[in-house]
Amino acid sequence: MRIVDVCEVTKPISSPIRNAYIDFSKMTASLVAVVTDVERDGRRVVGYGFNSNGRYGQGGLIRERFRDRILQADPQGVLDETGDNLCPHKLWAAMMANEKPGGHGERSVAVGTLDMAIWDATAKIAGKPLFRLLAERKGRTADPRVFVYAAGGYYYPGKDDGALRAEMRGYLDRGYTVVKMKIGGAPIDEDRRRIEAVLEEIGSQAQLAVDANGRFDLETGIAYARMLRQYPLFWYEEVGDPLDYALQAALSEFYPGPMATGENLFSHQDARNLLRYGGMRPDRDWLQFDCALSYGLVEYLRTLDVLQQFGWSPSRCIPHGGHQMSLNIAAGLGLGGNESYPDLFQPYGGFPDGVRVEGGYITMPELPGIGFEGKSDLIKVMRDLAE
Numbered sequence: 116m117r118i119v120d121v122c123e124v125t126k127p128i129s130s131p132i133r134n135a136y137i138d139f140s141k142m143t144a145s146l147v148a149v150v151t152d153v154e155r156d157g158r159r160v161v162g163y164g165f166n167s168n169g170r171y172g173q174g175g176l177i178r179e180r181f182r183d184r185i186l187q188a189d190p191q192g193v194l195d196e197t198g199d200n201l202c203p204h205k206l207w208a209a210m211m212a213n214e215k216p217g218g219h220g221e222r223s224v225a226v227g228t229l230d231m232a233i234w235d236a237t238a239k240i241a242g243k244p245l246f247r248l249l250a251e252r253k254g255r256t257a258d259p260r261v262f263v264y265a266a267g268g269y270y271y272p273g274k275d276d277g278a279l280r281a282e283m284r285g286y287l288d289r290g291y292t293v294v295k296m297k298i299g300g301a302p303i304d305e306d307r308r309r310i311e312a313v314l315e316e317i318g319s320q321a322q323l324a325v326d327a328n329g330r331f332d333l334e335t336g337i338a339y340a341r342m343l344r345q346y347p348l349f350w351y352e353e354v355g356d357p358l359d360y361a362l363q364a365a366l367s368e369f370y371p372g373p374m375a376t377g378e379n380l381f382s383h384q385d386a387r388n389l390l391r392y393g394g395m396r397p398d399r400d401w402l403q404f405d406c407a408l409s410y411g412l413v414e415y416l417r418t419l420d421v422l423q424q425f426g427w428s429p430s431r432c433i434p435h436g437g438h439q440m441s442l443n444i445a446a447g448l449g450l451g452g453n454e455s456y457p458d459l460f461q462p463y464g465g466f467p468d469g470v471r472v473e474g475g476y477i478t479m480p481e482l483p484g485i486g487f488e489g490k491s492d493l494i495k496v497m498r499d500l501a502e
């Protein structure tokens with residue numbers, strides 16, 4: 116068996132929304148297919164992947180470097196020990212041949228996208244849901260029930276507090292128990308007003324998380340901490356620059372509640388620096404590393420090893436990105452849950468058709484691979500690429 120082709124297309128996922136740092140008017144994502152010569156149920160096995168929102172499509176890197184390294188690797192040399200399936204770890208090493216360490220930049224996005232497709236193909240060849248395969252390999256029991264929260268609350272032209280409240284009400288009506296909104300894209304008094312409007316809307320039915328998208332310097336981060344700590348928030352997210360670990364550490368003196376960060380750390384080495392120097396508290400804080408932006412699941416497994424070394428439970432991870440890959444990791448390896456964008460970044464985000472949020476949890480269906488075949492709008496664009 117072998118990989119016979121790797122395809123990439125860069126697709127728009129644009130919308131008029133804005134967070135404290137960027138707008139999404141020109142946002143794109145890479146969609147990739149890893150085509151094998153294996154057949155299952157009368158159909159050629161093709162693995163699919165895509166990168167999460169927030170970083171742009173990686174067609175250049177994928178087509179100029181990583182695709183060729185996969186296709187030029189010795190086909191026998193990238194199989195697992197049985198010889199009957201792909202080995203995602205060996206394929207990862209093939210992709211990263213002749214790459215220097217450090218300076219992770221956005222090649223981690225290109226590799227993460229391909230790694231998703233390789234795991235999808237691997238689990239399909241094994242004939243199981245990825246979360247079951249992962250749990251088996253780790254010798255644990257999978258839990259198909261996964262906590263999810265609704266991310267939104269963006270700045271949007273003409274959006275007033277009424278529209279923000281209606282958006283949050285819509286998430287509660289769909290079964291979510293935690294909702295998230297953006298802060299830091301308006302003056303602090305305006306953000307306070309928005310937060311109070313949402314808190315009034317959700318009452319005791321749900322909790323609110325707020326996300327500053329790395330916008331604040333230490334002084335502003337502290338000013339917001341003083342304001343925010345009066346409210347019972349689920350978390351205060353990505354306060355300052357993602358690589359400013361000293362800022363993150365200083366904040367914990369001013370903010371006793373839970374904080375979250377990590378969506379813009381793209382390697383296990385960066386994750387380790389966050390745990391070494393960021394003052395994160397394993398009893399209450401949350402880690403949001405997103406494998407689709409950070410060299411994929413092969414690297415995420417290394418990140419989970421780092422967590423263990425530092426005494427962190429995988430249940431403190433709730434990844435960024437809202438994709439089914441992280442849902443599988445959560446169900447298979449015991450993460451604390453996953454992000455979800457109920458109204459954004461379609462068709463890539465979300466759940467297989469028919470999956471409903473109940474009391475803040477979804478239940479994973481038993482679909483081979485990552486489960487893209489169960490989401491009709493998504494599998495349609497995927498098959499247009501490679502089948």
Ligand SMILES: O=C([O-])CC(=O)C(=O)O
Nearest residue numbers: 134169266326328435436
């Ligand atoms: O607005 C974004 O870039 C997405 C984000 O931070 C999140 O989902 O936490």
Ligand SMILES: [Mg+2]
Nearest residue numbers: 326352353378
């Ligand atoms: Mg965020």
